[in-house]
């Protein structure tokens with residue numbers, strides 16, 4: 488997943504491949520699979536290893552059936568549903584991802600809470616969108632390569648999230664890229680969209696493997712943008728807001 492993404496300047500892209508990262512990545516694994524974290528759980532490091540945790544809320548937006556629930560499961564290392572079961576309300580998944588900052592070698596645990604709300608439920612119940620928008624840090628706008636209307640719907644999806652003071656990381660994700668033989672959207676159109684909207688487009692699809700390499704480019708790209716947004720906010724009078732108080736774990 489996440490092809491065509493040049494490594495960013497902030498986060499070390501292939502850190503999960505370095506021997507020194509093993510101790511950190513082992514904390515998010517259990518029996519070689521991704522460990523599932525409850526709302527109050529977090530990775531535990533040895534007492535002498537101080538790692539800060541930064542937490543963010545990430546909303547998944549897109550037409551029904553584009554693959555929001557699948558993407559959330561994929562990023563968290565869960566098995567993805569093979570059938571489409573409409574999500575009837577809001578579902579959240581918490582995942583942790585360690586990163587190393589290029590500039591000073593600091594290691595951070597990113598705690599991402601993914602908010603997945605069924606598109607039909609969102610349209611039916613007016614109170615859901617305000618909850619999803621509350622203190623949100625990033626929105627992933629999904630379209631499916633096999634559903635032209637989901638690509639055409641992107642400007643509407645994006646408009647829902649534009650505001651005067653939007654401090655929001657925005658990324659577009661093309662799902663079902665594994666079904667490119669049946670693609671309704673050309674690469675040229677995706678490139679054009681990327682240029683006119685000025686948003687990065689990631690591509691996902693295919694079998695979910697247990698390995699970290701599958702999700703690393705995606706999660707590093709997201710972490711990089713979230714961290715950059717925080718650094719920019721730190722220059723404002725209100726300062727950054729995402730350090731978990733006393734999160735030296």
Ligand SMILES: Nc1nc2c(ncn2[C@@H]2O[C@H](COP(=O)(O)OP(=O)(O)OP(=O)(O)O)[C@@H](O)[C@H]2O)c(=O)[nH]1
Nearest residue numbers: 551552553554555556557570571574605606663692
């Ligand atoms: N081949 C392939 N199938 C996918 C992919 N992503 C999702 N699907 C399939 O698409 C269908 C719909 O995916 P969901 O994740 O349930 O869709 P959703 O966006 O959550 O839909 P709502 O909850 O109704 O809003 C399921 O049958 C998935 O297995 C992908 O990347 N590749």
Ligand SMILES: [Mg+2]
Nearest residue numbers: 556573574605
């Ligand atoms: Mg769903």
